[in-house]
Amino acid sequence: MPIHEIRHPLIRHKLGLMRRADLSTKNFREMSQEVAALLTYEATKELPLEPTLIEGWAGPLHVEKLAGKKVTVVPILRAGIGMLDGVLSLIPGAKVSAVGIARNEETLQAQTYLERLVGQLDQRLALIVDPMLATGGSMVATIDLLKKAGCRDIRALVLVAAPEGIKAVESRHPDVHIYTASVDSHLNEDGYIIPGLGDAGDRIFGTRQKDI
Numbered sequence: 001m002p003i004h005e006i007r008h009p010l011i012r013h014k015l016g017l018m019r020r021a022d023l024s025t026k027n028f029r030e031m032s033q034e035v036a037a038l039l040t041y042e043a044t045k046e047l048p049l050e051p052t053l054i055e056g057w058a059g060p061l062h063v064e065k066l067a068g069k070k071v072t073v074v075p076i077l078r079a080g081i082g083m084l085d086g087v088l089s090l091i092p093g094a095k096v097s098a099v100g101i102a103r104n105e106e107t108l109q110a111q112t113y114l115e116r117l118v119g120q121l122d123q124r125l126a127l128i129v130d131p132m133l134a135t136g137g138s139m140v141a142t143i144d145l146l147k148k149a150g151c152r153d154i155r156a157l158v159l160v161a162a163p164e165g166i167k168a169v170e171s172r173h174p175d176v177h178i179y180t181a182s183v184d185s186h187l188n189e190d191g192y193i194i195p196g197l198g199d200a201g202d203r204i205f206g207t208r209q210k211d212i
């Protein structure tokens, strides 16, 4: 099942606060990072481990370490930056590949303006971060770029997902697992998620919020 709605009490509580229209920019930013960290915990639950021999305080000892692919975090600019540090708080050694995509407000088409993929993506697990999965256009475009660069193990972390966006990702990229704090009801006529969070980029960057 490629969609994972993480119904952890801490996530439910924080997301409930984030839905408040009067939440300050500071608190919205902090909670975006906190929920991102909690989603990271879930998205990495099945990562393989391997035994390694270390010198412990009482002598040689077998412990476990992460095996296999290293991680690249892929924030979709701008709003994805609001989740980046939350992921890095748990995976501090990860590489970061930035993708800049802006949704045209009239057509809702995703337009790519930056592609800065680093490292050997064919040997890495990519964790895409973006607060909102609405029509799915931005996420599908990002996955297209990563696959073109050879990446085969891709997971998406989003704060809120609309059924329309989930369907779009599932039909184009059924191998990509989506981890979200909430599957919301639907999109409104302007392509905003209901109940959603409003314009996540504006709330994270403190810019004007569109009248929706």
Ligand SMILES: O=P(O)(O)OC[C@H]1O[C@H](OP(=O)(O)OP(=O)(O)O)[C@H](O)[C@@H]1O
Binding pocket: 076, 077, 078, 079, 080, 101, 102, 103, 104, 108, 110, 130, 131, 132, 133, 134, 135, 136, 137, 138, 139, 165, 191, 200, 201, 202
């Ligand atoms: O699923 P979609 O219909 O593509 O919509 C979701 C995208 O829209 C928002 O970004 P926006 O284009 O507003 O850019 P910003 O992050 O620079 O604010 C959001 O952060 C997603 O990237």
Ligand SMILES: O=c1cc[nH]c(=O)[nH]1
Binding pocket: 132, 134, 191, 192, 193, 194, 196, 197, 198, 199, 200, 201
């Ligand atoms: O609800 C939405 C949809 C797209 N982008 C946002 O920031 N919010």
Ligand SMILES: [Mg+2]
Binding pocket: 079, 199, 200, 201, 202
């Ligand atoms: Mg925005």
